[in-house]
Amino acid sequence: MTETTHYAHGLGKTLKRPDWPELTAEDASAVLARFPRAGNFQKIAWRSPRPFSAAARIDTDRGGVFIKRHHHRLRSVSDLGEEHRLMAYLRAQGQPVVPVLCTDLGHGVLSDGVWCYEVHGLGDGVDVYQDRSSWTPFLTSGHARAAGGALAGLHRIMRAYDAPPRRSPLLINSDGLMRAPTPIATLEARLVHRPALAYFLAERPWRQDLVDHVLRPWHDDARAAMDAVPASWGHGDWHGSNLLWSSGEANASVATILDFGLADRTSALFDLATAIERGVIPWLDLEDGEPVAALDHLDAFLAGYGSVLPVTSSLLDALAAVLPVVHVDFALSEIDYFVDLLGDDEQADVAYGPYLLGHADWFGRPEGQRLLRHLRTLASRGVPFR
Template sequence: MAGAGGRRAGAVVTGAAHELVFGMGPDPAVAPDWPPLSRAELDPVLREVGLGGAADLEWRSPRPLSAACRVRTADGRVVVVKRLPKALRTPEALGEEHAFADHLRANGIPVPVTFGARHGDAAVRGRDFSYEVQSVGVGDDRYGGDFSWTPYLSVDHARAAGRMLARLHVAAHRFDAPPRPARPLLSRLHTFGPGDPISKVADLIRQRPAVATFLAARDWRTDIARVHLPHHRRLAPLLDDLEPLWTHNDWHGTNLLWRGDGPSSRVTAVIDFGLSDRTTAVFDLATAIERSAVDWLAIRGGGAANVRFDQIRALLSGYGEVRKLTAAERRALPLLFPLVHADYELSEIDYFLSVVPGGNPENAEIAYRDYFLGHTAWIDTPAGHSLRNALA
């Protein structure tokens, strides 16, 4: 899961005692929380899905929140294997994502095939981990070394990404699975959906003990009332007019594969449904803009936002070529944007404190202060107002 993808650029040091991954704090590359996958570990996983064991590990992902690699199997096929701690995703939880991906594939969206375990699970069940095995998608991974919040390489890529996102939303209709339960690393329209956000966070605290302990040390009610609730009050009257829809929720260049250049650029595969859930189409569109159009890392360091207005226009134009926004969606887009990241950041706090071995309170604090609060607060700056006006 790439949104899940790390917040800093960093090189992967292959052949070292351990490989560095993207960092979330001031260091661009850090030691991983999870040991890299090895051939010895992968052999029984690949045999379990009928692929005959591992022959060669060709590439390891630099993304920090799980371990993933591209591996050539003993029978000559190339697949991607992702290892996720069960505290993050059980095979049953991965089955929710796979069901959505299967529906999209059956309705014309190019999504890599997942290899199920022989005993019927959506993923291979280890003692402490779940293992997800997928085919390699068609196309070039042109953002494989980039991090979340990276702009597209060109306005042509932004436009092509918008077209494919609209196709995905059209294909997602009639997939009627219920919303997913609260888990670490999920992007949802829940806390700032219909209802009272303070009560929603109180419910989350009752469900997720690590979040409860973290927020107990902070005046979170006052923070939310000051930073988020003014935006939610403006959005709330529109929420009932937004059609529920299962969505990708982590749409940016690193989760797409590509062919062609310039105006002929096109998306040839969509990957990583780890943050998918039942939200609404305009939530996914706002997320796509949040992931690619603002230099959040520069803002965090006191620099300029470097908003890519050209790419926002191109993405929205490409989207509109395939699917027109409803009147309610057009009104909701600039109002939803300040809140679109919030549920993910709460779930990221949960991940850092309940899933990472030993916990990582420093990263949890970054997620709360700089992202959960900081991104919304930036919208109330002159630069943030300019972006919100561009979405109106």
């Protein structure tokens, strides 16, 4: 890897060297030459610190674009096509989703066999969270309310989107394992086709760990809740830094929705629980203390969601059941990514311990119980969110 002064977000609070080579001016210029609507390269305006791809906002003589480069084993041409079809559908339904530009041959992805490039138009709005770590909680209750309303609007449109689930097992936010009646057997069957994950787990008592930390405390109730709702597509990674905002003010509205890279066919319940987990709980505080959920932001988020779609007592109870396990499939997918693509057992250890097991454990401790009790209390009171 070439030397760089650019740093990326890791799994904790400390910035680290990027896992992937950064986009250079030469890379960007060569890519843009194949995208007629993008304009000619002028400069790299900002490099994204997100860790799973190399991405940058580029100034061109037509304004600007956003380039993302993926290793083909993480996102193939067909993988990105799944995302782009979802984005095109949402744009056609009036959702504020950025356009995907096409090459001179009419394709949404440019591939050289190793790297896959996609070029997006720039969305409207201010990138308030652009340099904050992924899954940073909402900065204000106004942001939480606006994000809740925007997610409900997305869910209402997604009800009619009928596409099969994503095919890639890497870094997709799925609910398949937690929907399974026998998760251990289901994961054992998966490992036949995921040798890197199998290698990593073979060195650990993963079956007993899953039973003790995840399945025995949480799985039965979570599975029953997920089985009771219809399947539909979700965003998969709804948090403040995947949104552009109408201004930098505390009561800004959502102007643009970004990054459908983790999207999959799950359910509105699962997607809503994911958004709450990533937008209300400061997980990075696990490094040096106990995360404290912002219950006022949770209420604001639910109020925003309820202004568009009903937030019923049964939905609140279901959220309390699903929240402790909503991360499990993605955590295993992250382990697979770190071991298989990066050969990084150290990051995989973090994904296994503090993430896969630690997030589930937190919900059994006082602060996690406070959050779940709050949802169940709201449900028992029949508190409407509008």
